[in-house]
Each structure stands twice: as C-alpha cells, then as structure tokens.
Amino acid sequence: MTGVLAASTSFAVPANVAFAVMAVFMVAAAVRVVTTKNVVHAALWLVVVLGGVGLNYLLLQAEFVAMTQFLVYLGAVVVLFLFGIMLTRAPLGVSDDLDNSQRRLGVVIGVLLLAVLSFALVRSFGADKLTFEAYDQGAEVARAVGENGRTQAISDSIFGEYLIPFEVTSVLLLAALIGAIVLARKD
C-alpha cells in the first residue's frame, strides 16, 4: 500500500493533509492525556496518540515498525495500563487529585523545552524535504524482492549488523520479565 502511495507523485498533497489532521488530533489527545481528570480516559486518549504515531510511521513508509507499534503499544502496553488502573483503582467519573502542586512549573518547563527544540530543529533542518533516498539505497534487496522487500531489509539489518544490540535487548526483556514477576508476586 505504502509502496503504491510513494510511487505516485501526487502523493504529497493528500499525505500532507493526512498528516495535518493526524497531528492536530495527536496533539489534542496528548494534551488530554496529561490534563484529564479521569485515569481511564487518559489511557484511552493515549491510544489516540499512539495510534496516530503508528499512522505517522505509515506515512514515513516504515510499515513494519507501524505494525509493531499497533501490536505492542495498542495491543499490549495500553492494555497493561488499563489493567494496572483497574487493579489498583478505577473510579468512574473525575478524580481531583491527579496533579501535584507544580502545574505552573510544568507549563513553564514544557514551553521552554518546546521553544528550545523548535528553534534548534528549524535552524538545523529548515525546509529539508523527505526523499526516502536512504530506503532505496539501503534496501537494494527491496527492489529485487518486491513488495515486502523492505521488511526483509529490516530483518537483515536486525540479524546482521545489529545482532549484538538485538541479543542484548532480548536479555534485557528476560531480565524485565523476571523482575516484574518478582516485584508483583504476593509472597
């Protein structure tokens, strides 16, 4: 799908419109995540943000990562959040004590960070256009194998160039698994 989209030159306009819509939704949802007074609602707003991030990956033609985003974040992480909320306390309606006393400080920090980051980004990258050239250079395999070549290229780099980080990640996951069980079990 993404391949078809990328091939057409008229891709830019609809893609930009899609991006704009998604960006508005995501930012609004992200703001709701950190301001809503209902914990479950926060988790559900988070779903909107994470889903939007996944769709952004699709726009960036990172199909495999997008699917992983859906599978891991929406299918597992948010569910875990909801689980955590419901196992501890899941009040219907609003709770008033979700924020601490440094709300103003938080706003200042957020705006400050945003200003610094935006300044740096605008100054460094200006109006650079996305060319996707790295994909086509890096994935010679992609064109040879066709439709799903990019997925294959990713797997080749995971199990080739990045094998050691991959193994380290797997060990980390195992450690986290054991750690979570040790922490959460009752005795």
Next chain:
Amino acid sequence: MLLNQFLLLSAVLFSIGVYGVVVRKNGVLVLMSIELILNAVNINLIAFSTFWGLGGQVFALFVIAVAAAEVGVGLAIVLLIYRNRRSVDIDTLDELKG
C-alpha cells in the same frame, strides 16, 4: 513532506510528555507520560531513517521492545506501591525507607 513537520510534531509530544512527568501525581499517569516521550523519540528515529538508512527503524523497534519491558516493570512497581500504601500517588513517596 518536510522532515521538520515530523520533528516538530515529535518535539510537541515530547514537551507534553515532560509536562506530564513533572505534573502528574498518579504513578500510572507518569508512566503514560513517559510513553509519550518515548514515542516522540521514535518518530524522530523513523523520520531520520528516511535519510540515513534502516538503522533508525531497527532502533525504533528496540525502543518499542524496551518500552514494553519498562511498562511491565513500572506497573509491577506501581502495583507494589499500591499494595503497601493503598495509593499510587508518587509525591507521597518521599521517604528513604518504606
């Protein structure tokens, strides 16, 4: 599409996430804010990977895996706090021993 539109979106999400981490009292909500930050970083990685090769995507995958592990452990800790104190407010956790 511009590179910067993704990067700026990511910057906004990042800042909102930081706000959440600083302001939210509920442990689960803090973890959610951290997820916002991590996702902002991932958008960056993917956006840059269109320039500099698949390494960015691979590391985005690693970040997702590590984030999942982090949530698992983090929620286990929140659960433990809840079990001990009947509350998940982390600003009451200012003692050096439990």
Next chain:
Amino acid sequence: MWFFTHVWIIPALMVLSFLLILLFGKKMPKKGSEIGIFFIGIALVMSIATAVNWWSWSSGGPEVTSKAAEAAALSEVQPKCSKVATEERLEAAEQGEKGKAQGKSVAAAAASSAEKGGEPEIATRPVVRCLSWFETGNDRMTIGTLVDGQSVLMLVVVTIISLLVHVFSTDYVGGDRRYTHYFAFLSLFTASMLFFVLGQSTLQLIIGWELVGVCSFALIGHWWEEKPNTDAALKAFLTNRVGDVGLLVGMTVLYFAADRSFSVLDINILANEGEIRHVVLLVAACCLITAVMSKSGQFILHTWLPDAMAGPTPVSALIHAATMVVAGIYLVARLYPVFFEGLSIAGSSVNLLAVVGAVTALFGALLAFVQKDIKKVLAYSTVSQLGFMVTSLGVGAWTAAMFHLFTHAFFKACLFLGAGSLSHACHHSFNMVDDMGGLRKVMPKTFWTYLIATGALAGVFPLSGFWSKDEILSGTGSFPGTEGANGTYHLMLVMLLLAAFCTAAYMTRTIWYAFYGEFRGHGHPHESGPRITVPLIILATLGAVAGVANLPKSLQVVDVPGAWATRFEKFVEPVGLYFPAISHAGFNLTLAVVSVVVGLAGIGTSYLYFWKGSFRWAQGLSSRNKLAAAGKRVLENKYYFDWLYTDVITGFVKGPLANATNWFNQHVVDGIVNGVGRGAVGTGQWVYKNVDQKVVDGTVNGIGAGAGATGGVLRHLQSGRVQQYAALFFVAAAVLTGVFVVAIG
C-alpha cells in the same frame, strides 16, 4: 577422505551419547554404561580410520595421491574459514618452504636436511571445514573442524584412553549411587575435549576449554556429599578461572592482532610471517601462558591438581592422561607460532615458557617424594611430566613435546588405573605407606603392568618414556654434541636431568611401598577382575612400545630401517605456512646414555635405600638434621603454596592487615581526632567567653538569620519528591541545550 570432512561426527557422537545416557541411561539394563562404551567405541574406530587416512594422505601428499582432484578440493581452505590462507599463498609457501627454512637459520636448515636425507619434503595441508555460526557487523564467527596431524594424534589418544577408562569404570564405580550420571559426564568430558582438539577458531578453543573445565568440576566432585571433594572440585574450578582471565585476554589480543579473525590458521599464518608485531605476540603469549599454567598444572597454579585426586580414579586417569591437563599443552602446540615468535624461542637460551616448565618439572618431582597417598604421587608426577612437555615446547622441540604427550598418556593412564586397581583391593584406600605393601604376590597383573609403566616413566631403555624424554633432553640443545636444536637451553637441561633422577627415584619408592614388604592394611587383598586388568595390560603394552612411533633416524649403534624412523614427526608435525620453521635436534648417543644412567641411578638409589637398607644415615635424617627437617617440612607443605594462598594472602587481609588498620584507626587517627577535639574545646571555651559572646554574636546572628532564610528556601530542593527533581532536571537540560544551540550551534 570422507573422514576429514566428517570428523565433526566424532565429538557429535559423544554429545549424543551424553544426551542418551542422561535421558534413558537409568532405564538401560547396564544403567547407561553400555551406551557410553558403544559410542566411544565407534568414536575410536572413526578416529583410527581418520588417522589411517591421514597417514596415507600425508605419505602420498595431495598431488601424488590417486584421488588427486578430491585431495585438491579438500586442501582448499574456504575463504570464510580463514581470511589469509588463500590458495596462492599456500602454494607459494609449499614451494618456498625450504628456502624459508634456510633463510631462518642456515645451520638448522642444514641439520634438518641432513637429518631428513633425500626424502622429498611434502607439505600436507590442514583440512579445514567450517560454517558460519553468526555474523554481526562485518565480523563472522565460524565453527568448524581443523584436521591436521596434531589433531588426529589427539583424537586417537583421547578416544583410546577414554574407551579404556569407560571399561575400567564399569567395574570400579560399579554400584555407585550416581553411576549413570558418572557415565554421562565421562561422555561429555570426552566430547568437550574432542571439540577442543578439533577447534578451527579460537572461539571454539575457548568453549572447549571451558567445557572441559566444567566437566572436570563435575567429575572431581562426583562424591559431593563429602566436603573435601566439593572443596577440591571448587578449587580446581576457581584456580582455572584465574588462568581463564589470561586465556580470554590473550585470545582477544590475538583476535585483534590477526585483523579481527578468530581463525587459528589466520592467527598462525600472520604470526609466522611476522605480520603481527613482536610485542603483541609477546603479550598474547604471556597471557596464554597463564592459562596454560592453570589448566596444565604448571608451577604456582598447580595446587588444584593434587586435590583433584578427590574424584574417582578413572577420572583422574582421564584428566591426567588425555583430557583436561593436556589441553594446555595442546593450546600451546596449536598456536605455536605465537609462542615461537613471541618468545623468540629460536636461538635463545631462556624464555618464560621453558622456565615455567623446567621449574615445574623439578619441583613437582621433589614434591612427589613426601606423599603417602599413591594417587598424589602420581598427581605430582603428572605435574612434573607436564613440566617436561612445557619445557620442550619452550625450547622449540615441538615434536618432542607432542611425542611425550603421546607416550605419557599411555603409561600415566596405566599408572592411575593401576593405582585404582590397588585401592580396589585395599578397601578404597590410597595410602600406600599405611594400607598397602607386599601386593606383588596377590596382584601379579597389576604389579607387572605398574612396573612396566613405572619403567617407562623413569625412562628405562627401551620403553616409550625413554625415547620421548630423550628427545626432549636433546631438544634443549645444550648437551655437547647435539645438533640441530633451536637454541641452547643449559639451565633447562640440568633441571630436567635432575627431575628425571627424582622421577625414577620416587616411582621406585611407590613400587616399594605398594608391592614389597609386609602387607600393612587389613583384610585380604585380591587381584581385580578382567574389566580392570585388561585395560591395564593394553595400556602397559602401549606404554612399552609406543616409542617405536618416533625412533630417531640413526641410533649410531643400530641402523633403524627408514620405514620406522621418525614416522611420528613426519605425520604429526605440520609443515607449512601456519607452522614455524623449527628444526629438530639430532639423536645424541652420549646424551641417551647419560639420561639412562641418570634414570638408573634414581632407581638404584631408591632400591638401595628401601630394599637394601643402605644410607642408614639418611633414615630419620629429618628428625636429626635441622636443614633436612626444614626441607622435608617445606615439601610436605607443598612449598607452602596452599598456605600462601589461603592463610597468608587471604589471612593477611582478614587478620593482620585488618587489625593493623583497626589499630591505626583506634590509636592514631582517633588520638589525633581526640587531641584536636580537646584542643578545640579548650580554645573554643576561651573564644566563647571572650570573642564569641561579645564580638561575633551580633554578626553571627545576622548571618544566621540570613542563612536560615536561604536554607529555608533551598530546603525545598531536597524534598525527596522525584517529580521535583525531574522538573529541575528538565529545566537545567532545557537551559543548557538552549545555551548550546544559541551560542554555539
């Protein structure tokens, strides 16, 4: 040639055997031992077949063999197995082999060509097969087999000894509570050693090395219910860890030195051609020597080896003859160019490897004198003999070392199994001084085999030990009239001769205690059954005749037929790019006579002392003469090494050092602190009355109020609330980044 490409089957068989015994052993009628014996039998047959193939291949050479095409295909080293061993390079090396040798040392080359006569020099290439294990970045890790004379030799030795030990064990540990597990571990032990021996990359060597260590740990602690046994196992394991640090560092150095390659061939070729800097090789060699010292029980890390006698006797035989301890020797032999070039063995007269070996050979032999436990005598004897091999490698006599390894495997296994047979008869006691004696009559088979093996160990002509030891002695190149050695190692020759004397003497002592005199134990000893005696007889026979494998070309007295002369050297020693151009010391009749005389003198001394009661003055010398007593005490305490490790070093840290620190703390530091305190109190009181109350207070109160106010503000910084810290952190990060971006970026 099928056997060269499929040699991996041999260790795989033993792994299979391990798994089968583990899974189904207890359900089998013989509790799993039959599985082990079956598989090791097949492995032995395959090893011998491989050896025969190797023999025919290397006598014909790749280009003359009838299956020339097949041989050519075999001899091509796949590029993924080695970065530098290309076809052209190997060809060029074979062409220029002689010229290279001449370039190295004219005299040596002349000697070696004189020695080899008109025989054409044939370079038999190693057969390397490998597959990619995993790749990361640009590095490829391979796993595979490297077959050459050296590994084929070890295949045969390991499988023979292992088979005999298996058979011996069925009787010896029969009825044991962990009989099945014992056999499972024997299989795994053999498998690890075979894996190690066939290793194509240094990674494989490391893995095999560690696996051997793990198995020895399990087998030494086989009867782990008793504390000393577990302690011994732990000690063996931990001592080996010390050496493993050296191994890992050394291998890492070599990996980077050889242009990021784990391949043994690469490392050897590059080291051999001088493409790795001498200093790097020296460092790598020294690190690896540490590993060898721990694994092969060389002096100062040898202490685990006698303790390892806690394991079942057949295991000791396996460890000492074929597997564990010779792994160190094999490692040096495998990576010989690293040592040869790194330690500048050629043309020198002293180096680390030779010194370590010679010291071990002599001191180990001395220690064997004071042991009551027959197995400990043999253990120190192994230490000493390993010292011989290491010395031999250190002086450049590679072939002599491998030859000694070969012969030693047989007679030392025979001695250990013989000791096992003795203890089997004497209620599982190994104390020859208190529980044995006079067993010559009741255990004739054990006696005769033990006697032959002792003779071989002592170097009595014409038993196998004589030939190999003589080759080592002449390899030192220091005896007048020896030709063709790599250097002139005078010190080594002297120490080795002394060690040979001691060896002969202490072995005769064990014969006296075990087989002569009155029986001092209790009960009625009896000859062991055939499953024990048959392996003994086989090993004794091999120990007696194995010397013909490498008869010197000219004995000067009798002319050895060409077909028999220096076979061993020809088939075992690699010739080619990946092996240094060492030269071989010629046979020296005078030296041979001297060494036999030294051996006989040792035997004679012991004989006179024990049988004839000569040297009465020496009896009880240690109780009269203080010097002798001190000497004996040193020996009995094993040069105080265990004491040094456990009491002095550990004890010093725990006891005196801690006490001294404590005393220093209590008296000096506290005194100073207290004194300063008291002085301060006095001064303070004066100041308080005069200055403080009147002058300072006013100021202080003002400042204090200010500080209190400031502190009241700053206090909030350390609230213990994580989010506040996070807020500060992010503010700081934002400000810093802003500064960088605006000011610098």
Next chain:
Amino acid sequence: MTRALLGVELAYWQSTLIRVLAGLVAVLLLTGGVVYLYLFKFVSFMQSRLGPMEAGPYGSLQLLAEVGKWLQKEDIHTEDSDRTIFGLAPAVVLSSTFLMFVVIPAGPDLVIANLGTGIYYVLAVSSLSVLGILMAGWASANKYALLGGLRAAGQLIAYELPLVLAVLGVVIQAGSLNLQDIVAAQSGGSIFGWDGIGNPFILTQFVAFGIFMVAVQAELTQTPFDMPIAESELVAGYQVEYTGIRFLVYFISEFATAVGFAAVASTLFLGGWALPASWGLSDGVMHVVGPLMISTKAILLVGVVFWARFSLPRFREDQLQTLAWKFMIPIALANIVVTGVLKVVF
C-alpha cells in the same frame, strides 16, 4: 481486479472503494451464513431438535427477524456508566474485526490491500479488540462487567502469544509475511517432488495448526474458554449491560471474527484461495474460483470451532492460564526451533 473481470480501468480510489464495499458485503454474508448454519441449525441437530423453522423455509429468514428485534430494542445504560466510552466500546471491537479482513486475499488480485507485512498486520489489528472489551467492562459500571472485562483481557493477551508463535512457524517456512506469498508458497510447493496438491502447510506445520486453532478458540472466547462471559459466574461478563444495536454489534463481531480467523487459518495452513499451481488455472479463472475456495475452507474451519464449542465443557480460569503459559507457548517455541533448524538444513 476490475480490469481482469470487467475490462474497465478505474482510478485508485474507485477500485479501493469497490474493494471495500465488496469486502464488507462478503464478510457480512459469510457471517450471517455462519450464524444460520452453525448457531441455528448445526447445534440444533447436535442437540436433537429442529431449531428455528417458522421464518422462511427451514427458518432461513430467522436471522433477519433477530436483527430486526435487536434494532428496535431500547438503547439503555446504567446510571453511573461512562456513556461515551460505553458507546465507543462496541465500535472498537467491530472495527478491529473488520480491519482484519483488509489483507486476507481471495484471489490473485482480490484483496483490499496487499501489505508486505500481511499476517503481522492481521495479528496487530486483531489484538485491538482487547481495548474495546476493557472499555466495555469498565464503562458499564457493573462489577460483573469489570471482572468479565479483566478476565477477557487476561485471556486474550495470554492466547495472543501462542497465536503469534504458531504463525511464526508458517512464516519461517514460507519466508514471507505477505499472505499472497504464503499462498503462493503453498500452491507452488511440492511434497518430496510431487506437486499434485502443492504443499499446504498443514502437512508440515500441523503442530502450529493445532496451536493456532486452540488459540483462536480462546481468542473468540468460545467454550471451553468462555470464562469472560460465563453466564453462571458473571452473568454475561463485559456484555451484561448492553442491549439493542450495541449488543448486535458484539454479536456480529464475534461471528465475523470467527470467520476472519478461519479465513486466516485456511490461508496459512490450507492453501488459501489458490489451487495447486501445477493445475495450471489462469488468473481469470481463479478470480472466480478463489473466493469460493477460501469461503468453503473458512466455513469448514468455523464448523470445527463450533463443533468444539458445543461439545466441550468450560475450563477453570487458572487452567486456562496454565494451558497457555505452560503448554502452548513452550510447544509453539519448540515448533519454531524445529522449523528453523529444518529450514536451514533443507
């Protein structure tokens, strides 16, 4: 597709629209057929009764009557419920179900979107229904509903793993995540050189197939894995407060999911829409035969699911988790290892 069938060249959006509409119709038709065939008739015969007979011949219009009944029921909710989320939950579940069908191919070009990450996409999308269920359970303001939602979530997460791991075996063997590639690998394969029936992966991946079907049973919360909606324990679990059209949505999505997983299973293990390549049928023919093939296979597999549902009693909650974590996941892992080794060896 349209070019092949009608000879008309359509714009991208037009062809996509047609595909989506055709897909929707096909899914709803199949779902209705399955409900009538199995829920109304098959189970009745198993229980020695006739089932609905009044509406239409053999009760064939009963389904329409049922839908009409649900549509006209009053839409009620509890007083404390969170109405937005209560209303959104069925939609989330339904969209998770429908999105699954996007990549399931029914012919050489009969697929809404031929994604490179095909099967991975199916697994990702099917995992989204958990969210809807948790939302429903929480928003109902009913403790039975909350418990049911939690049970469902735990169960769905637990069985998601064996599902993914079982699929991995097929993916390794086919060497692709793309469902069309997997179909092609089966129709173009051969068994020891004989290509008469291609190489349906059920022959080599029978372990994965077994695990997949059991996991599907659990994902559908069908008996014997129906603890989340166990009427004797939790009344109806997370659905307890739903009536009218919202309940209808749950109902449709449950059966549509069954059809969806059955279609995925037949694509992965039974050769999908394709007939063996050696039979030499043209693409044009397969555009007609393909949909029939996959529908038949899917309906048969749904039959297996329902057969198990109506034959077995319910497990206990802990037995359910034990089965997933201690048996199915290790077996699936072993299957992956064996498949990987065999793939390298041969």
